[in-house]
Amino acid sequence: MLAPPSPVTVEIIVNGTPRRACVEPRTTLVDFLREHLGLTGTHIGCEHGICGACSVLLEGEPVRACCLFALQVEGLSVTTVEGLAPARGELSRLQNAFCEAHALQCGYCTPGMLIACHDLLARNPRPSEEEIREAIGGNLCRCTGYQQIVDAVKLASGQEAAHG
Amino acid sequence: MYDFAYHKPGSVADAVKLLTADPEARPISGGQTLLPALKHRLNRPTALVDLSGIAELKGIRKEGDTLTIGALARHVDVAESAEVTSAIPALARMAANIGDIQVRNRGTIGGSVANNDPAADYPAAVLGLGATIVTDRRRIAADDFFQGMFTTALEPGELLVAIEFPIPEKAGYAKMRNPASRYVMTGAFVARLRSGEVRVAINGAGPCVFRQAEMEKALSANWSPEAVANIRQSPEGLNSDIHGSAEYRAHLVTVMAKRAVAEAG
Numbered sequence: 001m002l003a004p005p006s007p008v009t010v011e012i013i014v015n016g017t018p019r020r021a022c023v024e025p026r027t028t029l030v031d032f033l034r035e036h037l038g039l040t041g042t043h044i045g046c047e048h049g050i051c052g053a054c055s056v057l058l059e060g061e062p063v064r065a066c067c068l069f070a071l072q073v074e075g076l077s078v079t080t081v082e083g084l085a086p087a088r089g090e091l092s093r094l095q096n097a098f099c100e101a102h103a104l105q106c107g108y109c110t111p112g113m114l115i116a117c118h119d120l121l122a123r124n125p126r127p128s129e130e131e132i133r134e135a136i137g138g139n140l141c142r143c144t145g146y147q148q149i150v151d152a153v154k155l156a157s158g159q160e161a162a163h164g
Numbered sequence: 165m166y167d168f169a170y171h172k173p174g175s176v177a178d179a180v181k182l183l184t185a186d187p188e189a190r191p192i193s194g195g196q197t198l199l200p201a202l203k204h205r206l207n208r209p210t211a212l213v214d215l216s217g218i219a220e221l222k223g224i225r226k227e228g229d230t231l232t233i234g235a236l237a238r239h240v241d242v243a244e245s246a247e248v249t250s251a252i253p254a255l256a257r258m259a260a261n262i263g264d265i266q267v268r269n270r271g272t273i274g275g276s277v278a279n280n281d282p283a284a285d286y287p288a289a290v291l292g293l294g295a296t297i298v299t300d301r302r303r304i305a306a307d308d309f310f311q312g313m314f315t316t317a318l319e320p321g322e323l324l325v326a327i328e329f330p331i332p333e334k335a336g337y338a339k340m341r342n343p344a345s346r347y348v349m350t351g352a353f354v355a356r357l358r359s360g361e362v363r364v365a366i367n368g369a370g371p372c373v374f375r376q377a378e379m380e381k382a383l384s385a386n387w388s389p390e391a392v393a394n395i396r397q398s399p400e401g402l403n404s405d406i407h408g409s410a411e412y413r414a415h416l417v418t419v420m421a422k423r424a425v426a427e428a429g
Binding site: 067069 | 196
């Protein structure tokens with residue numbers, strides 16, 4: 001029996017602040033965020049790279065936090081759903097649009113959807129319906145609220161929702 | 165997931181040393197296949213050797229008639245590279261349509277090619293263009309590299325360093341992807357090289373990417389979608405699962421080849 005590998009210290013910049021914790025090598029980024037930092041906004045769904053609920057921005061790009069080890073992210077910058085709002089107690093334009101367009105029912109997929117849509121709007125401020133559907137292709141919604149999610153992104157980008 | 169030791173070497177030589185010293189150690193680049201495999205306990209390495217800090221594995225460059233892509237190039241890097249887009253636009257488009265954006269931001273060309281998943285995209289481009297796999301110790305022709313489902317010519321501890329693609333006269337790729345998983349059900353990569361050689365590689369349909377000799381012959385004589393329209397792929401030995409029968413995949417081979425030639429122009 002091999003001795004278990006000893007925990008290692010990892011430092012990751014989370015929502016602009018350097019955060020440090022002692023983790024096992026097998027600790028995923030999503031467990032680091034939720035268990036070590038208490039940032040439970042990022043959800044764990046399928047845990048094997050399908051549902052996208054755990055999506056966060058890594059150096060500004062959406063990735064699945066369940067398919068990354070915290071150690072792989074050492075020294076890099078991560079933005080979680082908690083970091084999308086401009087200030088405490090406020091919501092981003094996209095988050096407000098999600099509320100307005102009823103883009104969530106159970107809310108489980110919402111953090112991942114917000115990350116994917118936030119990234120889309122950063123790259124493409126006026127996406128078409130097809131582009132929105134492609135951008136959320138890596139995120140599953142089990143309430144099948146895709147229509148309202150598409151509407152919310154349209155609304156946030158200043159376009160009339162097709163199905164409002 | 166079982167625990168493991170974690171190493172992050174700074175050079176190919178150090179990575180190979182770690183992998184050779186411990187036969188149960190595994191390299192990790194993007195981890196988009198490896199992490200789910202570890203979680204399902206399909207793989208139980210004693211150590212992971214993180215390749216992300218190795219500069220020799222990075223970069224995309226065009227030299228003469230060759231486009232060289234470092235193993236660590238992510239799908240998004242290949243999709244957005246000006247060199248790839250100008251030299252082999254079909255390869256850039258392929259990269260832009262792999263999986264979803266979360267996968268494209270992490271997954272690497274080296275990882276995908278070394279893994280040789282039957283439903284992966286890149287093996288079709290590597291075989292279809294007759295690329296050369298450069299490892300830490302030798303050069304392997306694409307025709308000798310892909311050996312079977314999840315099996316390649318790589319030896320234990322051998323590291324894929326880069327892939328050298330000949331810049332073709334024209335190339336095209338078309339695939340039918342599973343709408344839920346986005347894995348390739350059947351794809352076809354067609355290329356006419358500057359040497360005049362015509363190659364057709366089929367992915368997704370069988371247990372391993374393969375060349376379609378009859379289509380290559382037909383396209384050599386007449387480069388047009390019509391030339392392959394009546395060529396039927398035998399379903400024998402093709403994959404059959406809940407997503408599609410072998411007969412359906414065989415049918416898709418012709419449809420995708422036609423579309424790929426049309427895309428290549």
